[in-house]
Amino acid sequence: MPITMSPAATGLSLRALSPAEHGHHLRGRRAATDAGLGGVSFLQSPAWALVKEGWRAEGVGWFGADGRPAGAALVLFRRLPGVRRSFAYLPEGPVLDWSAPDLAERWLAPLCAWLGERGAFTVRIGPPLPYRRWSAGTLKQAVGHGRRVRDVLPDRVEPLGAAVADRLGEAGWRRCQDDAQPRFVLEVPLAGRSLDDLWTGLNQEWRRNVKRAGRAGVRTDVADAGALPDFHRLLGVTERRDGFRLGRSLAYYERQYAALNADGPGTMRLYTARHGGEILAAHTLIRSPDGARAWYQTGASADHRREVRPSNALQWRMLCDAHGEGASAYDMRGVPTTLDPGDREFGLLRWKLGTGGEVVETLGEWELPLHGTVNRTLHRAVQGYLARPRGAATAQHPPRERER
Known part of the structure; x- marks a missing residue:
């Protein structure tokens, strides 16, 4: 062109x-x-x-x-x-x-x-x-050996x-095959829904785990920048456990926290889940400049006491806060596209789908x-x-x- x-x-x-x-x-x-x-x-x-x-x-x-x-x-x-x-x-x-x-x-x-x-x-x-959407129910029914999200008829084409x-195609633009940002994300709609709607939207396992965390005495809080070293330490634990490496230093997160919150207080938040006074999980959340969307950006958790379900408690707290502040969507960022239970990455997709959200293919x-x-x-x-x-x-x- x-x-x-x-x-x-x-x-x-x-x-x-x-x-x-x-x-x-x-x-x-x-x-x-x-x-x-x-x-x-x-x-x-x-x-x-x-x-x-x-x-x-x-x-x-x-x-x-x-x-x-x-x-x-x-x-x-x-x-x-x-x-x-x-x-x-x-x-x-x-x-x-x-x-x-x-x-x-x-x-x-x-x-x-x-x-x-x-x-x-x-x-x-x-x-x-957004380009295409798949509900949690649609993808749950499609789970099988060798299956992928793209193999399933979407619930909606935007x-x-x-x-x-x-x-874009007519004007000479070409779709990239190596997107730097995730093309497939997990989105929980918030607009027009009550907290009761969000709670019943969670699957049974999620509701059970959130209740278990409450009974065990897990406490969720919004921490300040002083907790970033604890978050980064837990992120290293998570990387070793799950077999990946983000390659981000503590200085990166400190710079991100300072820059985004200087633009608007509360734009980036660090949520922590404590049990017995110890931080067992820490997740970051970012709000859009117009307030319409909240993103779960990065999560980290300890290897021990996982039975008290600190990550589920944190996600529920973050969902509730995003809803209470008027966001229309809670974005859990990228998800793998495999529907094969034999694939290691399927566990992450399954965990995020438990929120009752939908997989959204963006335009890329x-x-x-x-x-x-x-x-x-x-x-x-x-x-x-x-x-x-x-x-x-x-x-x-x-x-x-x-x-x-």
């Missing part, structure tokens, strides 16, 4: 946003989010730029003729070694009206031109839209997600190499650079489906 349209020709102008302007616009997007026009991810918050090391970040906004912001994006730039051009990445963004029929021409083409002027040779976006996929990530022989060559080079094994400690985006 030739990127030839100027911002003026589309009726929208683009310019850099200050963090204050950017944050103000995102906080005012709740009505558009509730209308299903596209959500606001914490990965699009200007505060996220302070969390990511090794990337240069810039906020950009679309403005109408009246001078009011109509959309915004956090762009992360990464320069390839030895070259002067950059890979431009918009994690779970941009934030705009995805229902616009002139999406590619009026919104994305000017963005790509603007990024090209700033040295980008490839643009990767992650439209924050019209807007399907339309945007078509529009899409790329567009900007035109020119040099840029196409750099595009191929960046695919090899980002795909090569680099060790857990330096991985660009660790596998979030392992974060329980």
Whole structure:
């Protein structure tokens, strides 16, 4: 797709946003989010730029003729070694009206031109839209040897997600096969539901485990940054037990906690579950800038006294808090797509499905190499650079489906 349209020709102008302007616009997007026009991810918050090391970040906004912001994006730039051009990445963004029929021409083409002027040779976006949904009941019935979520007829195909996929494809964008963010997530709907509805939505095993934790005297609390070392220690225990490594240091979580909460107190929280005065589990929760969504980001638990079910108690507390603060959805982030009980990862999917939530396939990530022989060559080079094994400690985006 030739990127030839100027911002003026589309009726929208683009310019850099200050963090204050950017944050103000995102906080005012709740009505558009509730209308299903596209959500606001914490990965699009200007505060996220302070969390990511090794990337240069810039906020950009679309403005109408009246001078009011109509959309915004956090762009992360990464320069390839030895070259002067950059890979431009918009994690779970941009934030705009995805229902616009002139999406590619009026919104994305000017963005790509603007990024090209700033040295980008490839643009990767992650439209924050659902594409297909499967209920817990549907997937429970489909469990079997060799089965995967994609093998099962979804309960719902989202019209807007399907339309945007078509529009992106027609405009030359290509769906990525190596999404940095999880394409399949577990979402618990909260809007229009009471706490009783959420409780009865849990399966019997979850309800039994939450009650068991209460009888055993497990106490859940929201801790401050002083408990992050305990959380990180338990995360190491969890990684060794479950056979994965996120490669994130204590300093990473301290930086994340400080940056997100400086943007808005309570944006990131650390929940702990204590038994006999000892922290047995600790989970992090992040709220979206517009308040519409809460994410369970990372969880950690001890190897001992697992019979008192601290993780179930924590999740129930986090669900209740998200509901009480008006979130419309509780997002448990990535899930494996296997439905085979013989696969080790099936246990994580089963655990999350116990909340009564649904598996949501998002639209995933899409790329567009900007035109020119040099840029196409750099595009191929960046695919090899980002795909090569680099060790857990330096991985660009660790596998979030392992974060329980």
